[in-house]
Amino acid sequence: MRIAIHSGLTMRGKVDGVVEQVRRVAEFGLAGYWAPMLTGHDTLTAFAVAGREVPGVELGTAVVPIPLRPPFALAQQVATVQEAIGGRLALGIGPSHEALVRDAFGLEWTPPIAATRRYVAELESVMAGGDGRRVVVGGDPTPILLGAVNPAMAALAAEAASGVVTWAAGPRTITEVIRPALRDRPAGKPFRIVAALPICVTDDVAGTREHVHAMLGANDRFPSYRKVLSREGVDGVAGLAIVGSPDEAARRLDAFAASGVTDFAAHVLATTDVDAERTWEFLADRAAGHRCAGRR
Numbered sequence: 440m441r442i443a444i445h446s447g448l449t450m451r452g453k454v455d456g457v458v459e460q461v462r463r464v465a466e467f468g469l470a471g472y473w474a475p476m477l478t479g480h481d482t483l484t485a486f487a488v489a490g491r492e493v494p495g496v497e498l499g500t501a502v503v504p505i506p507l508r509p510p511f512a513l514a515q516q517v518a519t520v521q522e523a524i525g526g527r528l529a530l531g532i533g534p535s536h537e538a539l540v541r542d543a544f545g546l547e548w549t550p551p552i553a554a555t556r557r558y559v560a561e562l563e564s565v566m567a568g569g570d571g572r573r574v575v576v577g578g579d580p581t582p583i584l585l586g587a588v589n590p591a592m593a594a595l596a597a598e599a600a601s602g603v604v605t606w607a608a609g610p611r612t613i614t615e616v617i618r619p620a621l622r623d624r625p626a627g628k629p630f631r632i633v634a635a636l637p638i639c640v641t642d643d644v645a646g647t648r649e650h651v652h653a654m655l656g657a658n659d660r661f662p663s664y665r666k667v668l669s670r671e672g673v674d675g676v677a678g679l680a681i682v683g684s685p686d687e688a689a690r691r692l693d694a695f696a697a698s699g700v701t702d703f704a705a706h707v708l709a710t711t712d713v714d715a716e717r718t719w720e721f722l723a724d725r726a727a728g729h730r731c732a733g734r735r
C-alpha cells in the first residue's frame with residue numbers, strides 16, 4: 440500500500456503553500472499528494488504550478504465536482520496539466536453533494552449515478568478522440584477515479600472507471616462495498632482504491648479527536664457520509680480518524696492494506712507542530728518500509 444498525503448490547503452491557503460507541501464511530500468519519500476477542489480483555488484491550476492516546481496510526485500484530485508466543469512472543459516484542463524507536469528496527474532471526479540451543488544455552486548442537482556455515468560462516458564470520449572473532439576493531440580488518456588463510498592457509485596466505478604477515492608470510510612466500507620463491486624470486473628484490469636482519512640500520531644487522543652471534529656465535522660452532515668459513517672459504527676469522521684501511538688497508527692494502516700486499499704492518502708491534522716512532525720515522520724517510515732518490501 441502506497442502512502443500519500445491528502446490536504447485541503449488548495450481551499451484555504453496559498454499556491455506557494457501547496458508547492459511547499461508537495462515539495463515536502465517529495466523530501467519525505469511519500470508517493471503522492473491528493474487535494475479536493477471545492478472553494479478556494481482551482482486545484483488543477485495549483486497542481487500545474489506545483490508539478491513544474493517539484494518532480495516525481497503524483498498529484499491527484501480528490502475530487503473534482505463534475506457540476507463545475509463540462510466534460511470538454513475538464514478534458515482540456517487535464518490535458519494542459521498533464522503536459523505541464525509530465526503525465527503525473529491522477530484524476531478523481533465525483534458528483535459532489537446536493538447541498539454544495541445548490542448552495543455553494545448555485546447549480547441544479549441531478550440524479551448522481553446517471554449524471555456521473557454520462558459524464559464519464561463523454562469525458563473519456565473527448566480525451567480519447569473517439570468522436571473527433573480530442574482537445575490535444577498526443578499523450579495517453581488520463582485514467583479516471585470516482586469518489587465512491589456507497590454501493591451504487593462503487594458499482595459504476597467498477598464498470599466505467601479505473602479506481603475509487605474514498606473519504607471518511609474505513610476498511611469495512613472497502614471490504615463490504617468497494618471490493619464486492621469488483622467481482623465482475625475483468626481479471627487483470629488494474630483498479631486503484633485510494634482511501635483518504637485524517638491521521639495523527641499523538642499522546643493526546645481526546646484533544647486531537649476534538650480538533651478533527653472542529654476542522655472537518657461539518658462534512659458529517661452530508662447524506663452519503665452519514666451512510667458510510669453509520670456502516671463504520673461511528674458518529675463522525677473524528678471517530679474514524681487514525682489517532683494515537685505509532686503502534687496504533689500502524690495497526691490501523693495494516694487494516695486498510697489488508698482490506699485491499701492500494702493508496703492511503705493521509706490527511707495530517709494535529710493540535711501541535713510536534714505531533715504534526717511525528718506524524719509525517721511516521722508516514723515516511725511506513726512508506727520506506729513499503730518500498731523495501733516491494734524490492735524483496
